[in-house]
Amino acid sequence: MTVTSTVEVDEFIAGLRRCGTEPQIRGNVVVFAVEVPVGPLAGTRIETAVEMAELAMWPVAPPHWVHLPEAVTFTRTNLDRSDCLPGWVRHSRQIVGWGLGDATEPAQAWLGHVRAVLAEAA
Numbered sequence: 001m002t003v004t005s006t007v008e009v010d011e012f013i014a015g016l017r018r019c020g021t022e023p024q025i026r027g028n029v030v031v032f033a034v035e036v037p038v039g040p041l042a043g044t045r046i047e048t049a050v051e052m053a054e055l056a057m058w059p060v061a062p063p064h065w066v067h068l069p070e071a072v073t074f075t076r077t078n079l080d081r082s083d084c085l086p087g088w089v090r091h092s093r094q095i096v097g098w099g100l101g102d103a104t105e106p107a108q109a110w111l112g113h114v115r116a117v118l119a120e121a122a
Contacts, residue, residue, distance in 0.1 A: 015107025
C-alpha cells in the first residue's frame with residue numbers, strides 16, 4: 001500500500017523532530033533513530049520505523065508494529081516481513097492503555113515505547 005503524506009504523518013514527523021530525532025520518509029515508512037537505554041543494546045543508536053498507513057489515527061491510537069533492521073532480534077516476538085524496507089522486519093507490540101502519561105508530546109510517548117521494546121532485544 002502506498003501512502004502519501006497526511007496530516008497525521010506530518011504531525012508524527014513534526015513531533016519526532018520536536019523530540020530531537022531526525023525522521024525521514026523511506027518508501028512507505030517513517031524512519032528515525034533512538035538510543036537504547038538498557039539491555040544488551042544499551043548505549044547504541046538503532047534505526048526504527050513506522051509504516052505511514054499505521055499513522056491514520058495518530059495520536060489518538062498508536063501504531064501496532066515496530067519496524068527494525070532484521071539484525072535486531074528478540075527471544076519472543078511476533079514478526080512479519082510485509083510492508084517493510086529490504087532487510088527489515090516488523091514486530092508486533094501492543095500498547096495497552098495508550099496515553100501520554102507524563103509526556104507533553106505524543107511522539108515522546110511513542111519514543112518511550114520504542115526504547116522499551118528495544119530494551120528487550122536479545
